[in-house]
Amino acid sequence: MVVVPESQAIVNALRSGLVPNAGLDHFATGLDALVDAVNEDLDFVAGGKGLSKWIRGEYGTGKTFAARYLCAKARERKFATSEVQISINDTPLHHLETVYRRLIEKLETAADGPNAFQAIVEGWLYQVGDEVVRLRGINEDDPGFADATEQRLEDKLADLSKRNPAFAQVLRAYHRATHEGDFATAQGLLAWIAGQPHTERSVLKAAGTKGKVDGQASLTFLAGLLQLLRQSGYAGLVVVLDEVETVQRMNAQTREKSLNALRQLMDMLANEELPGLYLVITGTRDFFEGYKGLKGLAPLYQRVQVNFSGEARFDNLKATQVRLMPFTDERLLTVGLRIRDLYPAKNPARIAERVSDAFLRGLVAQVTAGFGGKVALAPRMFLRELIDVMDRVDIHEAYDPKDHHKLELDDAKLTAEELAAKHGRPVEVATEDRAEAPEPSEGAEPAAPKRKRLDG
Incomplete structure (x- = not known):
């Protein structure tokens, strides 16, 4: 029997035509085989590897539902998850710093629920402090506790610091500000490391850094998050990039940048630069097969292309790209x-x-x-x-x-x-004649994010 609060939340979402955020297992159908295949992938990722799964489906096949359901199942296996909806104005794919910021905003764990980033950071810092107490015999009341904890923090992030020292610097400053009771500075530093673009200079000065998290730095910060998760006992991180087909409505230059962003992520996964990341990407057939989609970047298309000419019941769900079948x-x-x-x-x-x-x-x-x-x-x-x-x-x-x-x-x-x-x-008429959208200008106010409908 479903408890009333959850059933009410499910019905409220469906009443508005939206995908519920929880309780999907109560009415999910036709996804068992895909879940089994993804569980094998997650076993591999939990061993410190990176992998991607590309989910293809037409309008109405439930891509968003499937991705959200997979996330729920992954959280049961102690993965953190994040669902990022790609859109032209709010979260353009080629602006990796924006994608990273949305990823952090949507971060969720079974233990802490949505908006879990701060809980993850504080849990990790608590473990670091606990190690100092156990290994060095320094308790929290000792004047040297903060310094010892920061040194231990540096040791645990040594490899990452070689590529981007700012991540460790800000974590160290966040710990010190929290230890000293300067919560305003602590929150400002946490917001900066989460990719928020507007942080006071006085806050960054406390960490000895400046500027903001740009596209390339955001990927290093993502690697830092993965490291925090693994060191905190999580199996890894599942990130969903939903509705990537929106790149087809961008101009040619922006489409190319977006596809290159996807290729860069694939390269980093292949080179084991993002250990513990399971990247799920959803899109329509046109995105996977069209020249305004993956075919616009041949090396990327060749990596994820799958032959679907046979009967759907014999599809290889272990393949990089899988398809969802329409409802009956x-x-x-x-x-x-x-x-x-x-x-x-x-x-x-x-x-x-x-x-x-x-x-x-x-x-x-x-x-x-x-x-x-x-x-x-x-x-x-x-x-x-x-x-x-x-x-x-x-x-x-x-x-x-x-x-x-x-x-x-x-x-x-x-x-x-x-x-x-x-x-x-023809259903395609609804989408094929949309004009290409210009790239959003830097500094423009993004459109308000839309909650995903049930159909996607």
């Missing part, structure tokens, strides 16, 4: 049944009676028919409609969906892809 009527019905069972009803008997298996099967048929029989485009609207029906049944004693429910696919509520399917146009 039966799979959609299974999801509907599970959502009905976890719905936090005040009148559960009424829900069970009036939202019957037969009604759910009919609703699946209605919604998919509204999209020209394209089941792949139905999940988001089906789940929103189902939640709406159950809400009405739960609230109104006289409401019976057999008599009162009427499906209305309002154009204003549909995405471009759903609209194309509803009106009988």
